[in-house]
Amino acid sequence: MRIRAGVLFLAGAAAASLLAGCGKGTPAAQIGFVGPLTGDQAATGLDMLHGAQLALEQARAAGEILPGYRVELVALDDSHSPAQAVSAAKRLTSNTDVIAVVGHLNSSCTKPASAVYSEARMLHVNPVSSNPEISRQGFDNFFRVCPTDDLQGPAGARFALTRLKAKRIFVIDDVTTYGRGLANEFIRSAQVQGAEIVGHEGITQGEKDFIPLLTKVKVLGPDLIYFAGMYPEAALLIKQRFELQIPAKFLGGDGLFEPTLINLAGPQAADSEVYITTLGGDIRGLPTARDFVRDFEAKYGHLGAYSSYAYEATRLVLEAVRRAGKKDRAAVLNAMKQMKSYSGILGIHTFDSRGDTTIRTIGIYTIKDGKFQFVEAVGG
Amino acid sequence: MKKTAIFLLLFLIPFLDPNSYHIEILATAALYALLALGLNIIVGFAGLLHLGYAAFFAIGAYTYALLNLRLGCPFWLGLPLGMGVAGVGGVLLGLPAVRVRGDYLAIVTLGFGEIVRIVVTNLEPWTGGPNGLLGIAHPVLGGFNFGVDSRPYYWLLLVLVGGIAWVCARLRRSRIGLAWAALREDELAARTLGINGTRLKLLALGLGGGIAGLAGAVFAAKQGTITPDSFDFILSVMILAMVILGGLGSVRGVILGAVVLSVLPELLQGFSTYRMLLFGIGMIGLMRLRPQGLLGISQIRRELQRAAS
Amino acid sequence: MTPGDFFFQQLLNGLTIGSIYALIALGYTMVYGIIQLINFAHGEIFMVGAYLGLAAILLIGKVHPGLNPTAGLLLTLLAAAVGGGFLGLVIERVAYRPLRQGPKLSVLITAIGVSFFLQNAVMLVFGAQDRYVPPLLQVHRWQIGSVTVTLMQVIILAVSIGLMAGLQRIVYRTGLGRAMRATAQDPLAARLMGISVDRVIAATFCIGSALAGVGGVLFGLTYSTINFHDGYLIGLKAFTAAVLGGIGNIPGAMLGGLLLGFLEAFGAAYLSTQWKNVVAFTVLVLVLLLRPRGLLGERVAERA
Numbered sequence: 001m002r003i004r005a006g007v008l009f010l011a012g013a014a015a016a017s018l019l020a021g022c023g024k025g026t027p028a029a030q031i032g033f034v035g036p037l038t039g040d041q042a043a044t045g046l047d048m049l050h051g052a053q054l055a056l057e058q059a060r061a062a063g064e065i066l067p068g069y070r071v072e073l074v075a076l077d078d079s080h081s082p083a084q085a086v087s088a089a090k091r092l093t094s095n096t097d098v099i100a101v102v103g104h105l106n107s108s109c110t111k112p113a114s115a116v117y118s119e120a121r122m123l124h125v126n127p128v129s130s131n132p133e134i135s136r137q138g139f140d141n142f143f144r145v146c147p148t149d150d151l152q153g154p155a156g157a158r159f160a161l162t163r164l165k166a167k168r169i170f171v172i173d174d175v176t177t178y179g180r181g182l183a184n185e186f187i188r189s190a191q192v193q194g195a196e197i198v199g200h201e202g203i204t205q206g207e208k209d210f211i212p213l214l215t216k217v218k219v220l221g222p223d224l225i226y227f228a229g230m231y232p233e234a235a236l237l238i239k240q241r242f243e244l245q246i247p248a249k250f251l252g253g254d255g256l257f258e259p260t261l262i263n264l265a266g267p268q269a270a271d272s273e274v275y276i277t278t279l280g281g282d283i284r285g286l287p288t289a290r291d292f293v294r295d296f297e298a299k300y301g302h303l304g305a306y307s308s309y310a311y312e313a314t315r316l317v318l319e320a321v322r323r324a325g326k327k328d329r330a331a332v333l334n335a336m337k338q339m340k341s342y343s344g345i346l347g348i349h350t351f352d353s354r355g356d357t358t359i360r361t362i363g364i365y366t367i368k369d370g371k372f373q374f375v376e377a378v379g380g
Numbered sequence: 381m382k383k384t385a386i387f388l389l390l391f392l393i394p395f396l397d398p399n400s401y402h403i404e405i406l407a408t409a410a411l412y413a414l415l416a417l418g419l420n421i422i423v424g425f426a427g428l429l430h431l432g433y434a435a436f437f438a439i440g441a442y443t444y445a446l447l448n449l450r451l452g453c454p455f456w457l458g459l460p461l462g463m464g465v466a467g468v469g470g471v472l473l474g475l476p477a478v479r480v481r482g483d484y485l486a487i488v489t490l491g492f493g494e495i496v497r498i499v500v501t502n503l504e505p506w507t508g509g510p511n512g513l514l515g516i517a518h519p520v521l522g523g524f525n526f527g528v529d530s531r532p533y534y535w536l537l538l539v540l541v542g543g544i545a546w547v548c549a550r551l552r553r554s555r556i557g558l559a560w561a562a563l564r565e566d567e568l569a570a571r572t573l574g575i576n577g578t579r580l581k582l583l584a585l586g587l588g589g590g591i592a593g594l595a596g597a598v599f600a601a602k603q604g605t606i607t608p609d610s611f612d613f614i615l616s617v618m619i620l621a622m623v624i625l626g627g628l629g630s631v632r633g634v635i636l637g638a639v640v641l642s643v644l645p646e647l648l649q650g651f652s653t654y655r656m657l658l659f660g661i662g663m664i665g666l667m668r669l670r671p672q673g674l675l676g677i678s679q680i681r682r683e684l685q686r687a688a689s
Numbered sequence: 690m691t692p693g694d695f696f697f698q699q700l701l702n703g704l705t706i707g708s709i710y711a712l713i714a715l716g717y718t719m720v721y722g723i724i725q726l727i728n729f730a731h732g733e734i735f736m737v738g739a740y741l742g743l744a745a746i747l748l749i750g751k752v753h754p755g756l757n758p759t760a761g762l763l764l765t766l767l768a769a770a771v772g773g774g775f776l777g778l779v780i781e782r783v784a785y786r787p788l789r790q791g792p793k794l795s796v797l798i799t800a801i802g803v804s805f806f807l808q809n810a811v812m813l814v815f816g817a818q819d820r821y822v823p824p825l826l827q828v829h830r831w832q833i834g835s836v837t838v839t840l841m842q843v844i845i846l847a848v849s850i851g852l853m854a855g856l857q858r859i860v861y862r863t864g865l866g867r868a869m870r871a872t873a874q875d876p877l878a879a880r881l882m883g884i885s886v887d888r889v890i891a892a893t894f895c896i897g898s899a900l901a902g903v904g905g906v907l908f909g910l911t912y913s914t915i916n917f918h919d920g921y922l923i924g925l926k927a928f929t930a931a932v933l934g935g936i937g938n939i940p941g942a943m944l945g946g947l948l949l950g951f952l953e954a955f956g957a958a959y960l961s962t963q964w965k966n967v968v969a970f971t972v973l974v975l976v977l978l979l980r981p982r983g984l985l986g987e988r989v990a991e992r993a
Binding site for chain 1: 690695698699702703705706809812816817818819821828837908912913914916918919921922953954955957958961962963965966
Binding site for chain 1: 399400402404405501504509510511512514515527528529530599603605606607609610646649653655
């Protein structure tokens with residue numbers, strides 16, 4: 001009796017999941033989107049999903065993408081877990097309706113999943129996993145629309161030394177694949193250029209109390225604090241640094257480039273010599289991105305730091321699908337490889353032998369009057 | 381006979397259903413079943429509440445990964461070595477832990493679990509730190525490379541689960557198993573009867589740790605890359621949940637528990653952001669329907685009867 | 690800053706986070722003391738309390754913008770305490786009571802289920818983004834040499850000590866407390882003596898959860914950002930603190946919380962933030978090896 005109820009529950013869940021995947025009359029061609037939709041990174045994952053959804057919606061409105069097919073987006077959740085990323089990847093590759101994938105936020109998830117897409121010969125466009133090692137695995141189906149940390153780290157170090165005149169730097173990261181990778185790139189470059197790293201420590205994602213660490217930093221008296229991590233922790237570091245009246249300037253990576261950061265840190269603390277390196281230039285300053293920003297904000301309100309990358313990656317995939325002209329993974333991948341260049345909202349992409357974009361602009365921002373303010377762009 | 385038939389049927393699934401995602405889910409379920417079987421020895425058989433089991437999974441995974449990357453050790457050698465190192469780890473961490481009892485043991489093991497994970501993260505020159513280890517070799521069997529295809533891993537895991545389940549079932553009925561049951565139900569009485577509690581507890585921790593190490597080595601070989609965030613406290617809790625949901629001490633039960641709790645989130649993928657909310661409701665619902673676990677029977681009574689007869 | 694000042698400043702830093710751990714640990718310890726149940730969903734109730742506090746602050750700001758800050762703080766704390774207590778009652782009724790006759794560990798599963806549910810419900814209602822908690826009180830600082838003390842630090846410590854004392858009083862000086870202790874010793878005998886065990890357990894959950902709600906508000910006000918994921922880490926730490934002090938013992942929870950706070954602060958100060966949790970857990974293991982029932986835990990005989 002009771003077992004039956006349990007079985008019913010499971011069967012119900014199974015049936016519901018099947019129903020959720022059902023489409024309309026026209027046959028479907030699907031594009032996968034995978035990112036963290038639940039768990040600690042869900043906020044960023046959802047911002048990205050919105051970008052992907054907008055791209056598809058606009059492409060559909062502009063006319064038929066693939067003759068005879070209705071192009072759809074399948075959104076899957078990897079919960080910021082490498083193992084779940086792999087099973088999501090297999091779910092996509094095993095479904096013959098899925099012809100390409102835009103995927104994964106966290107580098108630790110993109111790495112193992114990329115092997116699965118490669119095996120299935122499926123076009124994989126990654127929006128924002130900036131860890132350089134991912135594209136060094138030699139997968140010819142892998143393309144990435146953001147610059148990598150081996151560009152961002154050194155660009156940050158150059159800015160720190162030349163413009164901020166930093167000589168003694170304290171480095172903090174969030175002990176993730178992304179954070180530690182970026183911190184190491186920064187340190188390597190800063191040391192080569194002659195700066196002294198007075199300390200390097202890792203914090204735990206989700207913690208709030210960094211006052212003991214910052215009290216120590218205050219005693220060491222560096223002239224710059226560099227942080228590689230995400231904005232929730234960065235906001236607290238910036239705020240607590242301000243409250244402790246630490247005079248050191250603050251520089252962080254692209255994980256901080258999120259308007260919520262300013263809200264969380266409070267306008268006063270945020271407006272205290274805080275600088276951020278971002279992947280790509282000033283999205284609001286790019287004429288090519290003006291319509292995107294307008295449409296996105298009209299529809300979803302909040303424009304996340306990585307929304308534009310997910311949008312760009314999805315548009316790139318849709319362009320490859322359009323050029324392929326048929327529902328066939330090999331054809332889509334081939335169309336992508338044949339694409340000499342792609343003119344997107346972030347600029348004109350061409351892709352190197354590893355699949356990384358040649359748009360290598362690192363933008364540098366500061367915070368003034370509660371807003372991000374563009375300082376300069378490095379590289380190109 | 382029935383078991384052999386079920387096993388054969390499970391073995392044939394990849395031929396009947398070529399969908400590689402379904403096989404991947406089954407392979408993941410089998411991996412969890414292996415972990416649940418191992419933890420069941422510790423929690424279900426010996427009655428030691430363990431909250432840091434993911435540590436042994438991590439030790440097994442990193443053992444194979446490091447041996448492979450540094451010394452080129454093949455998978456089939458790395459597998460028993462991962463098992464051995466994790467088993468020894470289980471005993472070593474158990475030496476101090478068995479001195480405390482009940483829920484205090486839970487927190488000591490939780491502590492060890494966290495310590496192992498943080499140490500793995502911080503020993504960057506060795507373990508790659510948060511960046512993890514990349515390019516771990518997939519298993520090769522007679523010239524056939526497993527690659528990223530889910531099927532060979534599924535078969536391998538199925539054999540391991542079958543083998544370990546067989547051992548577990550025997551173990552439970554053996555003198556050791558009965559001694560564990562006695563220890564679990566009333567430690568004081570068991571000790572008065574001359575049962576060496578410490579040695580038996582260490583044996584359970586060593587065996588359980590070893591099985592997690594086995595699973596870890598397979599996991600590392602299957603993923604090709606490992607990072608410390610795959611081995612967090614939540615994983616320990618989830619494996620424990622599988623054991624309890626299936627029915628503490630029941631070999632078939634914990635396998636079923638592992639299958640249910642690993643397949644359910646996948647079934648709920650269609651609900652995207654509502655997925656884990658529904659999963660939570662599902663866990664509460666399942667437990668309310670079967671408080672003793674899915675296949676939990678009054679284990680104790682049966683064991684006592686067996687012992688009496 | 691002299692090494693001495695540095696030490697005292699870090700001591701103070703540890704005291705702040707430690708008081709919050711203590712407050713949450715009180716709820717853990719209370720429930721455990723009565724029914725030997727590790728309430729794994731306790732951290733989630735704390736997190737919901739923080740969001741209830743945020744909602745109350747926003748509501749007060751809208752309905753009665755000019756309200757006296759102290760009154761605002763008290764109202765917010767009250768709202769979170771009532772909301773947390775109610776949530777505790779519901780959880781106990783839905784997820785724990787039906788399983789009380791079953792195996793002891795089965796409630797662990799429902800507790801995890803409740804955690805998943807609450808985390809994701811809050812994420813769906815309030816959004817996945819971290820939320821900013823506007824300050825209720827003016828920032829006050831006192832400077833003693835080069836050591837800084839803030840008003841929030843004083844409030845948190847005062848509230849935790851006050852609630853600990855109040856709790857101690859309830860348990861040892863009231864009829865409800867007597868019923869609780871009786872239930873803790875022997876539920877069956879307590880029932881035979883005319884005590885409504887179900888009600889006592891429900892009351893225990895209610896009080897413990899109300900404390901978690903209060904803790905959530907103070908946490909939100911101190912660090913000014915909250916996230917639906919916050920219950921996990923703090924819950925884990927508070928559980929550790931409760932065991933460190935001797936789970937089931939009310940002053941022990943306070944002591945354990947403060948000690949854990951100090952360990953973390955000094956671990957970060959003299960070693961490295963990356964290793965501070967290793968320091969904390971190592972001390973925990975050592976304490977339990979030397980005193981298997983925690984610092985203030987009594988050496989009670991094994992239950993038969």
